[in-house]
Amino acid sequence: MPTKPYVDLGRSEWSALHERTPLPLTATEVEALRGLGDVIDLDEVRDIYLPLSRLINLYVAATHELRRSLNAFLDDPRRPERPAPQRGTPFVIGVAGSVAVGKSTVSRLLQALLSRPRPPGEESPLPTHPRVERVTTDGFLLPTAELERRGLMSRKGFPESYDRRALTRFVADVKAGKPEATAPVYSHLHYDIVPGERLTVRRPDILIVEGLNVLQPALPGKDGRTRLAVADHFDFSVYVDARTSDIERWYLERFRALRATAFQDPRSHFHRFTAVSEEEALDYARTTWRTVNEHNLRQNIAPTRGRATLQLHKAADHTVQRLSLRKL
Numbered sequence: 001m002p003t004k005p006y007v008d009l010g011r012s013e014w015s016a017l018h019e020r021t022p023l024p025l026t027a028t029e030v031e032a033l034r035g036l037g038d039v040i041d042l043d044e045v046r047d048i049y050l051p052l053s054r055l056i057n058l059y060v061a062a063t064h065e066l067r068r069s070l071n072a073f074l075d076d077p078r079r080p081e082r083p084a085p086q087r088g089t090p091f092v093i094g095v096a097g098s099v100a101v102g103k104s105t106v107s108r109l110l111q112a113l114l115s116r117p118r119p120p121g122e123e124s125p126l127p128t129h130p131r132v133e134r135v136t137t138d139g140f141l142l143p144t145a146e147l148e149r150r151g152l153m154s155r156k157g158f159p160e161s162y163d164r165r166a167l168t169r170f171v172a173d174v175k176a177g178k179p180e181a182t183a184p185v186y187s188h189l190h191y192d193i194v195p196g197e198r199l200t201v202r203r204p205d206i207l208i209v210e211g212l213n214v215l216q217p218a219l220p221g222k223d224g225r226t227r228l229a230v231a232d233h234f235d236f237s238v239y240v241d242a243r244t245s246d247i248e249r250w251y252l253e254r255f256r257a258l259r260a261t262a263f264q265d266p267r268s269h270f271h272r273f274t275a276v277s278e279e280e281a282l283d284y285a286r287t288t289w290r291t292v293n294e295h296n297l298r299q300n301i302a303p304t305r306g307r308a309t310l311q312l313h314k315a316a317d318h319t320v321q322r323l324s325l326r327k328l
């Protein structure tokens, strides 16, 4: 049998790892998690996401140690000009997976858990109240007018529908410790980039970058030279995985829920679906799933799974039943 670069863990094996170093949630933290507006089962938080935030904290500490060793290595007293020690830069986490697999939910949970004030006595290179920012890659989609010009309207979410250079430059700037980096903003309401609006990231302790294509390899440059990809700036990455038939169902359920909420707004790009029958609306969503999102999942997204540090394998009810952690 070929060897794999991953260690596979079942749900109970994974959650048992955390029992050895428990960090229970306080009532205030439980409230804060509920405030995220996600349907989050607290058993799932305790069994899967608390151990995950602890694992990420281990990676943060190890990265810090590596930087200290690097500074000691570079600091040769015989050199006439000794370099200034490298300052820590934000720890960058990528979250990848299909449309509707639950990337945003996982990212919001990680943001909430990683920004919790550190319990007294616990060592960490991070401040007591870590600043964790979250950015979705939809801000780097090409504006609708440009997608239309390039004939890409039915390939929204495919790698070529993004300004990949701008996305990579943004993440590189944050990772390099630039005091301020800005990104364009996408509106799901208008189904387009919001002209003139920018989101600003100011040197957080942790940046979570969430998107369909964040684990894609680099594009070759015009001169044939290799470029860097977004993932080259990640310190840790998660691929959220599930069966395609389950993801399709989650996509349709979300579409149905949005029809009763966000689509009701007359400014919504999808407002027209509130005036037709639910079956008609779902027929449209099913076609979009099959022709755009499922195609993108199979062709572009799923093949990047093996590049993640950690794969979360979700069952039909969203619970994580198996995890694959990359061996070092």
Ligand SMILES: Nc1ncnc2c1ncn2[C@@H]1O[C@H](COP(=O)(O)OP(=O)(O)O)[C@@H](O)[C@H]1O
Pocket (backbone or CB within 6 Å): 038, 039, 040, 041, 044, 097, 098, 099, 100, 101, 102, 103, 104, 105, 106, 250, 251, 253, 254, 317, 318, 319
């Ligand atoms: N852990 C979870 N428990 C219950 N529902 C979930 C969970 N994760 C995601 N969902 C639901 O699945 C759908 C897709 O999740 P979302 O985070 O919006 O996906 P993505 O960001 O990948 O498009 C949403 O309707 C969301 O409420």
Ligand SMILES: CC(C)(COP(=O)(O)O)[C@@H](O)C(=O)NCCC(=O)O
Pocket (backbone or CB within 6 Å): 099, 136, 137, 138, 139, 141, 156, 157, 210, 211, 212, 213, 288, 292, 293
């Ligand atoms: C905006 C998206 C491309 C996802 O963006 P991401 O933040 O993952 O880059 C996707 O949610 C989307 O709207 N896809 C278009 C097809 C559809 O309407 O489902």
